[in-house]
Amino acid sequence: xxxxxxKFAALNAAGKKALIPYITGGDPKPEYTESLxxxxxxxxxxxxxxxxxxxxxxxxGPVIQKACERxxxxxxxxxxxxxxxxxxxxxxxxxxxxxxxxxxxxxxMGYEAFAANAKASGIDGVLLVDLPPExxxxxxxxxxxxxIDTIFLVAPTTTRERAAKIAAHGSGYLYYVSVKGVTGxxxxxxxxxxSKLADLRELTDVPLAVGFGIRxxxxxxxxxxxxDGVIVGSVLVNCIAELADTPEKIAPALxxxxxxxxxxxxx
Numbered sequence: 001x002x003x004x005x006x007k008f009a010a011l012n013a014a015g016k017k018a019l020i021p022y023i024t025g026g027d028p029k030p031e032y033t034e035s036l037x038x039x040x041x042x043x044x045x046x047x048x049x050x051x052x053x054x055x056x057x058x059x060x061g062p063v064i065q066k067a068c069e070r071x072x073x074x075x076x077x078x079x080x081x082x083x084x085x086x087x088x089x090x091x092x093x094x095x096x097x098x099x100x101x102x103x104x105x106x107x108x109m110g111y112e113a114f115a116a117n118a119k120a121s122g123i124d125g126v127l128l129v130d131l132p133p134e135x136x137x138x139x140x141x142x143x144x145x146x147x148i149d150t151i152f153l154v155a156p157t158t159t160r161e162r163a164a165k166i167a168a169h170g171s172g173y174l175y176y177v178s179v180k181g182v183t184g185x186x187x188x189x190x191x192x193x194x195s196k197l198a199d200l201r202e203l204t205d206v207p208l209a210v211g212f213g214i215r216x217x218x219x220x221x222x223x224x225x226x227x228d229g230v231i232v233g234s235v236l237v238n239c240i241a242e243l244a245d246t247p248e249k250i251a252p253a254l255x256x257x258x259x260x261x262x263x264x265x266x267x
Contacts, residue, residue, distance in 0.1 A: 003096040003124045004149055004172045007046055008207045008228065017224040018173075019044060019262055020209060021254070022100065022233030024051035024067035025084060026076025028244040033084050036240075036251055041095050043255035044262030049127070049231065052081050052101030059129045059153075063234045066241060078105045078114070082121040089122035098125040098151060098172070111139060115146040125149035125172040133165045140169055153177055156196060160203075167204035173229060174206050179213045188213035194226035216257075217264030224265040232261065 001009065011018055021040050025033050037048055053071035057064060078101075085097055099118065106114045106128065118126065126148060131139060133152065140150045149172025154163055156177065167174065176197060178188040188210075197208050209229030214220050220230045236254055243249045 002147060002149070003094065004047065004098075006094075007096050008173070011046060012228075017227065017265055018046040018207070018209065018229035019220070019258065019265060020047050020049055020098075020211075020229050020231045021045050021236055021258060022049040022051060022211070022231060023236055023240065023254075024053055024064060024071050025081040026053055026071030026074055027051075027067040027237070027240055028070050028247065028250075029074040030071070030076050030080055030084065032247055032250065033081075034088050036254060037084075037088050037095075037097075038092065039251035039255050040258055041092060043258035045095070045258055046229075047096035047098065047124075049098045049100045049233070050081065050085065052078055052099055052105060054102045054105060056104075057102065057129075061234065063238045063241065067237045070241075070244065078109060079117070082117050082123070085123060086121040093122070096124040097122065098127055098149075099123055100127040101129070103128055103130050111142045115142050115148060118143075118148055119146040123148055125151050127151040127153070127175060129153065133162075133169045136169045144171075149173075151175055154196075154200065156192070160199065163200060164203050167200070167206065170204070170206055172206070173209045174200065174204065175231065176200065176208055176210045176227070177212050178210050178223070188219065188223070190219075190222045190226065193223065197226050217260040220261035221264035221267065230261070230265065232257075 053068040053076045151172045152166045152170040153175045207228035210223045210227040211231030214232045215235045223230050
């Protein structure tokens with residue numbers, strides 16, 4: 001098993017659900033990212049989604065858009081993010097790391113080159129927001145050959161037929177978008193999410209993780225009752241933005257939020 005499979009299996013055996021924080025790599029500066037990753041794990045994160053900053057993050061709301069702008073202005077790059085993960089792996093070789101981003105920078109590097117570099121850096125999965133299943137048949141095998149899972153999004157508006165096609169291509173976990181909109185928008189309806197996940201479980205055995213709209217311990221705990229994983233992003237990225245001028249305060253602030261969610265989910 002790879003790290004993602006091992007982690008989900010261990011959590012399932014312990015009767016727990018995965019807590020998956022997202023931060024944008026390089027935000028507010030690349031030299032802070034590795035220490036923030038370690039801080040998240042120490043606070044109770046089971047795996048990490050690390051954003052690859054992009055100039056046009058169309059699925060993201062203003063909070064993560066601005067994080068990408070800060071990271072790019074500070075010199076962040078795809079190769080730089082891979083180097084950060086490689087350094088993270090020197091101290092932590094067990095926590096799964098998933099890169100989340102967009103196709104353009106990877107196409108610029110080349111899929112084979114990116115997959116090889118990602119494998120060497122210790123990446124476990126990639127979630128490419130603008131990679132639809134119709135265009136994935138030539139891409140997924142490249143990542144699979146390097147032992148990297150390709151994670152896909154499923155939306156509230158996704159039809160059952162299309163969800164089946166997405167599930168057939170995806171591995172690692174499926175990312176269910178709990179609301180209609182961009183990151184950081186709207187309030188989730190846990191009952192509706194649970195109903196959608198029940199339908200998805202008829203199509204796949206891959207773990208189901210839920211993101212968008214999770215802001216605190218209460219919402220994380222509620223979603224953990226129906227999902228295999230809880231993804232939290234904008235509230236953490238907003239915290240980074242608020243403390244960008246006092247970087248020494250960022251890690252403790254992120255840990256406070258993750259500990260609250262971990263305790264609520266495990267209660």
